[in-house]
Amino acid sequence: MDLPRLMEGGVTCQMMAICNADSPASVALRRPERAASLPRMRKGDSLLGLSSALDCIELVFREIAKNPDKLTLATKAEDVRKAKEEGKVALMMSIESRLPSGATLDTLRILYRLGLRCVALSGYENRKSDTIGGPLDPFAFDLIDEMEKLGMLVDVSHLLEEGFWQVAKAVKGPFIDTHGNAYSLCPHPRNLKDDQLKALAEAGGVIGVMSYKPFIDAQAPSLSRMLDHIDYIVGLIGIDHVGLGMDFDGMGGAKKNAVLNDVTEMPLITEGLLERGYSKKEVKKILGENYMRVFDAVLR
Numbered sequence: 001m002d003l004p005r006l007m008e009g010g011v012t013c014q015m016m017a018i019c020n021a022d023s024p025a026s027v028a029l030r031r032p033e034r035a036a037s038l039p040r041m042r043k044g045d046s047l048l049g050l051s052s053a054l055d056c057i058e059l060v061f062r063e064i065a066k067n068p069d070k071l072t073l074a075t076k077a078e079d080v081r082k083a084k085e086e087g088k089v090a091l092m093m094s095i096e097s098r099l100p101s102g103a104t105l106d107t108l109r110i111l112y113r114l115g116l117r118c119v120a121l122s123g124y125e126n127r128k129s130d131t132i133g134g135p136l137d138p139f140a141f142d143l144i145d146e147m148e149k150l151g152m153l154v155d156v157s158h159l160l161e162e163g164f165w166q167v168a169k170a171v172k173g174p175f176i177d178t179h180g181n182a183y184s185l186c187p188h189p190r191n192l193k194d195d196q197l198k199a200l201a202e203a204g205g206v207i208g209v210m211s212y213k214p215f216i217d218a219q220a221p222s223l224s225r226m227l228d229h230i231d232y233i234v235g236l237i238g239i240d241h242v243g244l245g246m247d248f249d250g251m252g253g254a255k256k257n258a259v260l261n262d263v264t265e266m267p268l269i270t271e272g273l274l275e276r277g278y279s280k281k282e283v284k285k286i287l288g289e290n291y292m293r294v295f296d297a298v299l300r
């Protein structure tokens with residue numbers, strides 16, 4: 001994924017995952033250019049996660065400054081609408097693995113001031129593998145309360161069942177799953193079971209159906225099979241709760257691991273949905289309007 005390809009793919013709003021990895025190995029993997037400064041840091045050094053996150057935030061600002069006619073920062077729904085009008089790509093910053101280790105609610109408030117608007121509550125401690133899910137610790141509940149006060153999106157992706165239900169009970173407004181699919185079609189522990197999907201819809205949330213092959217079909221993943229997940233979820237909880245969460249750069253290379261080669265092929269999803277009989281209005285909901293409803297309700 002890069003800017004020319006995002007624009008070619010017709011993307012208006014892209015969630016930028018702010019990396020807060022707190023081990024030198026994972027920083028080196030995600031940010032190879034930082035590897036040179038790593039020997040000064042050790043695993044468990046609480047500064048490492050935070051400095052990684054700040055580096056990524058700075059990178060987002062730098063890219064926006066370099067491309068002011070093409071990129072803009074999004075912290076609320078209005079920013080995304082304005083980007084659409086102006087033909088720009090809006091970047092919204094999100095943290096996937098909770099906050100950097102050692103973070104406090106003040107850290108959250110500072111990251112919010114810097115533009116962070118979405119936090120996935122899965123910490124590294126409870127995502128050692130995609131089949132291990134730990135319960136949330138007490139700080140996660142404080143985070144949820146503060147995020148709701150500030151106007152931030154709560155993301156349940158990477159949480160396994162126990163954590164999902166804790167979040168579903170704790171969050172008062174809509175919450176989202178930025179990248180996951182339907183467990184009934186592909187029983188991977190990262191996918192949501194029917195009762196989870198219903199709870200997400202009842203809260204007014206959205207699930208971003210993703211393009212990662214192992215979450216689509218263990219035997220024969222394909223774009224058509226990905227659209228089956230959309231059909232299934234729409235059939236179960238309605239058209240208002242499905243979006244897209246492709247995760248092109250989050251799976252070790254889209255070409256190998258996704259059912260689309262890259263972001264430029266996003267229009268194939270639109271074509272596939274129209275072929276399956278979705279109206280233009282319904283397709284627009286899936287492509288972004290459902291997320292926009294949640295942005296309107298939550299973001300400030």
Ligand SMILES: [Zn+2]
Nearest residue numbers: 096158179250
């Ligand atoms: Zn992820």
